Amino acid sequence: MLAIDGTETSIKSFLRTLSPVDQVGAESRAAMLGTRSIKTTSKLWAIDTAISMIDLTTLEGADTPGKVKAICTKAVRPDPLDATVPHVGAVCVYNDMVRIAREHLDNNGGKSIPVAAVSTAFPSGRASLEVKKRDTEDAIANGATEIDMVIDRGAFLSGNLAKVFAEIVCIKEICGERAHLKVILETGELVTYDNVRKASFLAMAAGADFIKTSTGKVTPAATTPVVLVMLEAVRDYFQLTGKRIGVKPAGGIRTTKDAIKQLVLVNETAGPEWLNPELFRIGASALLNDLLMQRMKMHHGQYSGRNYVTLD
């Protein structure tokens, strides 16, 4: 196990043992994997797998119960005309929409689909720990079984790693057995891959069940090299601890091509063990329709159009 007891010294000395990441090398590996040509049967498999991994997300100030219910319906039955399409991995909403989502899912055949709540003063994380705790408690109380928390990037960048660590530990305690914890690194604000790797390990050591790239409110978000570096981190963490941590890219994954690139990355980096919704999720909204249209093309041989998928 990792020799981290939560003190600044122990965290820093552990993170110093991590190998550095060369930006150009990481990016060229990710780009090379992006050239994989996924066709025919493997493409069909990848599309369905990707659908089952989507955390179907709406995180807008303008979210309403109507909007949330609409995506819940879609989560259960992405293509109303085709029952062979799998349901998505989860629905991801703001805290105050959790109960609405949970109830709507339960009432519409989506009991097995978890609701994920973004928590801890998402997206900035700029609130007191007390508020973050209450935020999390509240989400779980309303039926969230997955908590997507943000780390304190300010604390991370100023070197206050113990604070980042302690917050994750604290939220993890609240989650307990009741909810899965996804820790959002907001890689676009961490900037370097070295930071992404460090933050990944820090989050895993503090108790994350998943590490997630981004809030979706900052660009760049889930770029392929960032996901590559995080997949390498979970793979190495497994080597060290025997524990598999999940990865969730979120933000900017809009097309089938993007999604398949993600699956290839998973397959050839962390390995096929990670190729299931328990260990890999894709935070997205528009992606689902593109996957559905590609799926139709694969099945019917003709290109589909936007009016043949549902716009919610």
Add this chain to the structure above:
Amino acid sequence: MKFEYAPAPESTAIVDIQSDYNLFIDGKFVPSKGGKRFATMNPANEQVLAKVTQGTAADVDRAVKAATNAYKKTWSKLPGADRGKYLFRIARILQERAREFAVLESMDNGKPIRETRDTDIPLAAAHFFYHAGWADKLEHAGLGANPKAHGVVGQIIPWNFPLLMLAWKIAPALATGNTVVLKPAETTPLTALLFAEVCQQAELPNGVVNIVTGDGATGSALVNHPGIQKIAFTGSTEVGKLIARSVVGTKKALTLELGGKGANIVFEDAPIDETVEGIINGIYFNQGHVCCAGSRLLVQENIKDELIEKLKRRMSMIRVGDPLDKNTDLGAINSKAQLTKIQELAQSGDTEGAERWSPECQLPEKGFWFPPTFFTGVSQSHRIAREEIFGPVLSVITFRTPSEAIEKANNTPYGLSAGIWTDKGSRILWSAQQLKAGVIWANTFNKFDPASPFGGYKESGWGREGGRHGLAAYLKGDM
């Protein structure tokens, strides 16, 4: 869940391979004088692709005469800017017909389409583009105010990067005002013959580029032809030395791009995942048929186990098989003869007590194949640590201190390439300074660019190709 990648073969419909090929002399495809035909095959399935001509001494003579004539009557009289325009045209046509070249190269050579598509062909085009721009600026090349072409250049290229090596040879030769007789490798003549068509499409004056196919005897006729003023050879050190001896007593200039046994040095603080990629790229790129391959992995002993573990894991992801499949990482060995050589050297590794490892992989039944392989427990005195294998076989050697790493890296008659992997800037520069090699890749490997000079120290060759320095090979400067 298992993510199987369905076959994704690149279509061969784009290439139009003739059943028989003549020689390209004086702007036309002409039959040989007395030369027989021999087959060139696809090493991935042993199917004959076409029959090409065994160029004779008489054919070489004809080609040299055509090149001499073209040099005297047209090429040497053209202003540099006009020569440059022809090269720009060639570069553009190569870009336009890139897919066709990529597929044909993959078929004739056995290398993966991903590499021909993303590396060989784009770089070949880039080489012409780069040198086109030099043609009217030679007085700024650092060789005096009025550097002169040699005249007719004889060029012999290998089979590992057929079109790219052609570009490395022809582009600078033409830019500097020379005319060319080029002999492609016996097992990979087809892209050179397709390039001849490009010369026609570019309306390059007749005789400026002549392509004579054949084997070593054809090459020897070219080297020994009295009408050649300069020879450029890429190939084995053994043949390079023969050529070096054969030009003695003549005024022929000679540049050589020969073998190597590159050391890829990994220090304990290396960016480990990118290092693993660099090792893979260093030795398994192009089936290890790379003169500058990082064929010796020198790893600091205290991270050896971790690195080997990661390397094994990564190697098990290497996709071996159909070169035309877009997802193939490792293609076919170029020829039966090369396969035999690799097998023999790998065998010597076993016999001498090194430990062989390859990932599980299904090799096709037909064709010439060798799995990605490494040996651990290799010492400096093993054959696999000293001889160039020219295949996907890596020898892993450990070291304890930076000085020991350098000493082992330099302990070879070769001096083409070396790699350095460390996070410490000062150590990179120190290592780069100490290594006796012409190309040093630090925290990267097997990168090529027309602007970057390439060539070896010691028995890896004479001269440089590419960049400003490469021009010196094709120009006589003022002293």
Add this chain to the structure above:
Amino acid sequence: MRIDVKKTYKLFIGGQFPRSESGRSYELFDSKGNFLANPALASRKDLRDAVVAARNISDKWSSATAFNRSQILYRVAEVMEGRKDQFIAEIIAQEGVTKAQALKQVNEAIDLWVWYAGWCDKIASVYGGTNPVSGSFYNFTTPENLGVVASFISDQSSLTSIVHAVAPILAGGNTLVAVAHEDYPLSAITLSEVIATSDVPGGVVNILTGKAKEIAPWVGSHMDIDGVDGSGLDSTTYDALRKDGADNLKRINRFDEVKSPQRILAYMEHKTVWHPIGI
């Protein structure tokens, strides 16, 4: 009348002045046929020792700062200036020229040292550089020393010919074994005495006297010699040496006697280094 103390002309190997290990010498006469000296007649074993000396000091000399090498070469010129009379006397003795002609040659030789001294810390900036490659990489090429060079001195002149050969090889950071022309050993050995007292580390320059033809085959086949200047060899010997030299692909050249940075570059290798640019 005082009896002169005559000078013994010996070899210069590893900073020492040994006789030939073979014990051989040869008689040297002036242009009028008068006896001049018994210079050492170097053997293949003297060559072997000289190469070992040159190899052993190679790293030290090549890794000295270019500025430092520059000062040392300039120092050779300074010391030569003080021994002008001896050089003049020896040139007159060997070549039978006038004093004015000999003086001109000495001045030229000294000025050659000064010229090449100045090149030491400029050659890499003039002939190296950065290469604008595609992709996020920093790429530079720099010339560096070849290693150990053997130099057969031509007979164009007794003093400047050897400086034309030796100075550029040293400026490029190489160590060398020079084989003086058989007719002109005196200037060569006196020059070695200058070198020995000019802060040039022992072994960087080694000078053999004797018969080039006898030594050339051993130079050609020697696997620890990296380059050869065959300017002083006849065509047959030169060609044979080129054939032998192919065994380890020695860089073999011969030169017209001109001063040029190309003479430095002839015994340098271009090294190209790549590194990613990233954060």
